[in-house]
Amino acid sequence: MDNHNISVGLDIGTTKIVAMIGRKNEYGKVEILGVGKSKSMGVHRGVVNNITQTIQSIQQAVQEAEAAASEKIEDVTVGIAGQHIRSLQHSDYITRANSDMVIDESDIDRLINQVHKLVMLPGEEIIHVLPQEFKIDGQAEIKEPIGMYGGRLEANFHVVVGQVSSIRNIGRCVKSSGLELEGITLEPLASANAVLSQEEKEAGVALIDIGGGTTDLAVFKDGIIRHTAVIPFGGNVITEDIKEGCSIIEKQAELLKIKFGSAWPGENKDNEIVSIPGLRGREPKEITLKNLSKIIHARVVEIIEQVYVEIKNYGHEEQKKKLIAGIVLTGGGSQLKHLKQLVEYITGMDTRIGYPNEHLAGDSDDDIASPLFATAVGLVMDGLKRQDRKKAEAFEEEIFNAAELEQSAELEQEVVVEQTVKERRSFLDKLTERVKEFLDNAE
Numbered sequence: 001m002d003n004h005n006i007s008v009g010l011d012i013g014t015t016k017i018v019a020m021i022g023r024k025n026e027y028g029k030v031e032i033l034g035v036g037k038s039k040s041m042g043v044h045r046g047v048v049n050n051i052t053q054t055i056q057s058i059q060q061a062v063q064e065a066e067a068a069a070s071e072k073i074e075d076v077t078v079g080i081a082g083q084h085i086r087s088l089q090h091s092d093y094i095t096r097a098n099s100d101m102v103i104d105e106s107d108i109d110r111l112i113n114q115v116h117k118l119v120m121l122p123g124e125e126i127i128h129v130l131p132q133e134f135k136i137d138g139q140a141e142i143k144e145p146i147g148m149y150g151g152r153l154e155a156n157f158h159v160v161v162g163q164v165s166s167i168r169n170i171g172r173c174v175k176s177s178g179l180e181l182e183g184i185t186l187e188p189l190a191s192a193n194a195v196l197s198q199e200e201k202e203a204g205v206a207l208i209d210i211g212g213g214t215t216d217l218a219v220f221k222d223g224i225i226r227h228t229a230v231i232p233f234g235g236n237v238i239t240e241d242i243k244e245g246c247s248i249i250e251k252q253a254e255l256l257k258i259k260f261g262s263a264w265p266g267e268n269k270d271n272e273i274v275s276i277p278g279l280r281g282r283e284p285k286e287i288t289l290k291n292l293s294k295i296i297h298a299r300v301v302e303i304i305e306q307v308y309v310e311i312k313n314y315g316h317e318e319q320k321k322k323l324i325a326g327i328v329l330t331g332g333g334s335q336l337k338h339l340k341q342l343v344e345y346i347t348g349m350d351t352r353i354g355y356p357n358e359h360l361a362g363d364s365d366d367d368i369a370s371p372l373f374a375t376a377v378g379l380v381m382d383g384l385k386r387q388d389r390k391k392a393e394a395f396e397e398e399i400f401n402a403a404e405l406e407q408s409a410e411l412e413q414e415v416v417v418e419q420t421v422k423e424r425r426s427f428l429d430k431l432t433e434r435v436k437e438f439l440d441n442a443e
Helices: 051-069 106-113 164-176 187-195 198-203 236-244 248-259 289-314 339-347 371-407 409-420 425-443
Strands: 006-012 018-026 030-039 075-082 085-094 125-136 139-142 154-164 181-185 205-210 213-220 224-231 273-276 286-289 327-330 352-353
Touching: 006 051, 006 164, 006 371, 018 051, 018 371, 030 051, 030 213, 030 236, 030 371, 051 164, 075 164, 075 187, 075 371, 085 106, 106 125, 106 154, 125 164, 125 181, 125 224, 154 164, 154 224, 164 181, 164 425, 181 187, 181 371, 187 213, 187 224, 187 327, 187 371, 198 205, 198 213, 205 289, 213 289, 213 327, 224 289, 236 248, 236 289, 248 273, 248 289, 273 289, 286 289, 289 339, 327 339, 327 371, 339 352
Parallel strands: 006 075, 075 181, 205 327, 327 352
Antiparallel strands: 006 018, 018 030, 085 154, 125 139, 125 154, 205 213, 213 224, 273 286
């Protein structure tokens, strides 16, 4: 496989595992070459709880994607979510030794590394440190401090924390499936990249990704991620409620939800009835659609209210932090009938369903542009970005080497100075390396 042009996203979800192969076309859009999907057997609420079953599901999805794209998969970008993910706000500062020199990458790195020394709960590790805005010598709201003068550099950070064991378990499943871990991305961020426009991120928007096991939230304002949360409820809990409320088996409950389910009980007449075949010669069961939607409505309201609490925690009710673009719903759970209207009714915020066609090539299959695949598309995009970054670094290296051969020692020094001002590697790249290292040593 030509690794330089192709990226593979692996979405390890609670209900399904998706392997998606994509590449950039000449217009800079993402072209999906193949998709593989398998039932997720060993994952509960976004956390791996059976390694063997998860490996089998990953291999099945990967083989399907390889057959569809006629490509061999080697490296994958994996999404991480689950109920163990939490986020916090933190402020930190450094005092610079020489305030006569301009602030550069090394100062920001020093500040970010300081945040990584925060004491976490046992077994937890910082996944992301995302700077919000900077302050230099008391001057606030600075977006880009590089190149400015100042003695005290301060910043507010959005820190995302997760359990080390969960991250390592995902790494183990990927490696045991015969794949290399190219990168790890937080799933709400991947979904956001796939379905949100830059204008929405600037205006302020909350992305709600309703999966099978969890509901992920990512809040953006002024183009920067401000808040993330993972709520340990998703579409599976609704299916469970239908199963118990109507005394039917899970398979029938899932079909009922997809075919006849609605989040708004008022939509159904009292006399609308659906008949379900009984088990092994038993009498068929009759269920009124009104009752069905009452069961769904009760659970959906609970999920949305929990998400709304998180949006309020971010501070949406303050004028300055108002989310002008409202809410975008994505994920498999967002396909529930009348969900958009219910979300608007509970939160009073404008709502739309997010399809991952924002960055997809025009001739993409309609199925791929479904909210179901938002995370997978986002992971493919993330992998492509990572490759572009590596290409840029390799290109810089080539130029640097050529310049080194051609120029005198004096000029060499200048090139070395330029070389140090490279794009800062994201912490997730470093985390991926650490997970790889851990897995290599564990063998």
